[in-house]
Amino acid sequence: MENNFEYIDNYFGGNLSPDGKKQFEQRIVEDRDFAEEVAFYLSAKQASKEEMISEKKEWFRLLANQPSSIPIRRPVIQVRRLWKYAAVAAVIACIFFAWYLTSVRSASPQQMAKEYIEKNLRTMPVTMGIRKDSTQDGLRLYNDNQLDSSLKLFENIIQRDSSNFSVKNYAGIVYLRLENYDKALAYFQDLEKYTSLYSNPATFYHALTLMKRNQPGDKQQARRLLEQVSKNDLEEKETAQLWLKKKW
Amino acid sequence: MNFNKPFFQNDEREIIDSLRQQDGKRKKGEELLFTRYAYLIQEAIHKYSLTREDAFNLYSDTMISAIEKIANGSFQGRSSLKTWIYKIFHNKYVDLLRKRTTNKNSINRTASISNLLFQLPDSSKTIIQELVDRTDWEVLRQKLSLISDNCRQMLLLWADGYSDKEIAATLEYKTVDVVKTSRLRCLGKLKQLYKTT
Numbered sequence: 001m002e003n004n005f006e007y008i009d010n011y012f013g014g015n016l017s018p019d020g021k022k023q024f025e026q027r028i029v030e031d032r033d034f035a036e037e038v039a040f041y042l043s044a045k046q047a048s049k050e051e052m053i054s055e056k057k058e059w060f061r062l063l064a065n066q067p068s069s070i071p072i073r074r075p076v077i078q079v080r081r082l083w084k085y086a087a088v089a090a091v092i093a094c095i096f097f098a099w100y101l102t103s104v105r106s107a108s109p110q111q112m113a114k115e116y117i118e119k120n121l122r123t124m125p126v127t128m129g130i131r132k133d134s135t136q137d138g139l140r141l142y143n144d145n146q147l148d149s150s151l152k153l154f155e156n157i158i159q160r161d162s163s164n165f166s167v168k169n170y171a172g173i174v175y176l177r178l179e180n181y182d183k184a185l186a187y188f189q190d191l192e193k194y195t196s197l198y199s200n201p202a203t204f205y206h207a208l209t210l211m212k213r214n215q216p217g218d219k220q221q222a223r224r225l226l227e228q229v230s231k232n233d234l235e236e237k238e239t240a241q242l243w244l245k246k247k248w
Numbered sequence: 249m250n251f252n253k254p255f256f257q258n259d260e261r262e263i264i265d266s267l268r269q270q271d272g273k274r275k276k277g278e279e280l281l282f283t284r285y286a287y288l289i290q291e292a293i294h295k296y297s298l299t300r301e302d303a304f305n306l307y308s309d310t311m312i313s314a315i316e317k318i319a320n321g322s323f324q325g326r327s328s329l330k331t332w333i334y335k336i337f338h339n340k341y342v343d344l345l346r347k348r349t350t351n352k353n354s355i356n357r358t359a360s361i362s363n364l365l366f367q368l369p370d371s372s373k374t375i376i377q378e379l380v381d382r383t384d385w386e387v388l389r390q391k392l393s394l395i396s397d398n399c400r401q402m403l404l405l406w407a408d409g410y411s412d413k414e415i416a417a418t419l420e421y422k423t424v425d426v427v428k429t430s431r432l433r434c435l436g437k438l439k440q441l442y443k444t445t
Contacts, residue, residue: 005432012367028372035372039379040439042364046380047388048407055404056278057308063282064289064304199300235300 004034008041058127065165065197107246109219113211116239121173135167147174165194172205181213201235203228219248259284260329267318274319274414281318282311285333296341306344310337320409391441399434406431 010016011024028035126139134157141150154171157164172187188209191202207225210218229240263284266277288310292303313336317323323332365373365380392400398419405415412427421427 005435006428009428009432012364014367025369025372028368028375035375036379037439039376039383040442041435042376043380043383043385043388044392044403044435044438045364045407047383047385047392048403050385051389051392051400052404052408053312056312057305060282060308060311061304063279064286199304238299 004037008038055127109211109248110214113208147178150174176209181209184209199235203234204236264318278315288337306340309340388442394441395437402431403434
């Protein structure tokens, strides 16, 4: 088996003579087992590539979330043909107003928070890492609903590396799921200080926690935070705007 | 004057050199490249009205493609690195729009396999293509997670275009021959696991 893989590897590596290449190609036509082995070699390479890409993306995500690693460049807004934009804005405003009149319903903030958590925070994306990775282990535990164990792991990581934004975020979410709102708030308030992150949902999660806790004054404070999310174009801006339109 | 001679800024040159190194330090180059142009994520949000997640994925796909092309020498430096990256980024955006309208998610895999098959003449290419099409990708990827970490890491690097020499340097193997033997043995193990399903 391995002999054939070496032979196949040599072909695709360009290490066979012109005659050797011809023999290889002819053998594919004549020998079904050999053809299957060549196909497997290519499929394995493709599957490995897909795995590699998904791991690399996860690594990129960590890089993007490192404070100050990404230079922020504001887009240049060109002031031209303003009337076109104004017309489009007017049409959108009309549509929006009509929609607002027909579909705005009152809703309990606690219920909205509960539904959001159920829908979006029940599971977290996990990658199959090459190396052993405590964060990924913590996320696997979280997804298995072993919240206490996942929390222990996340807090251990934070003890070793207090600047690990992602893990602090995960710990806050676990506390929120465990309904330990004070601890969740402590994490999210801490994370709000990282203003240079390309993606930081902390302000939104801060509001979410207050909505779920629903103590006197929480609603009003949550609304103020959601307004900040909307105004400053922060993570989960769309959800914040949707919630702000409801009558609380 | 030689107009074909690539001319890069110092930081661009550093990134390109890192990505073309044969001593297993490519990862540093990948990090430098990713952070150098990551402002494009914000630009995609504003310019193309994408969600953060879509903008991030668009930029990640751009980086993966750029890294591969720089490492294998396809990037010849006929424009600055920034211009070239921006061109890939824009093309990926067009691909994204096309994918959304045609809902063809398997395009990438097909294109990628075709790249591997290009060396074969038509008669054998058709046979192999048919056999590859029968692959159960989900099972194969799952089996990949069952082989040893070393094997998996080796196969992933191989699929990423690392030469056996680079794999030896990255994973600290003594010789290229050991890497090759081990890599082929890992393929054998993966095949055994896949066939037992």
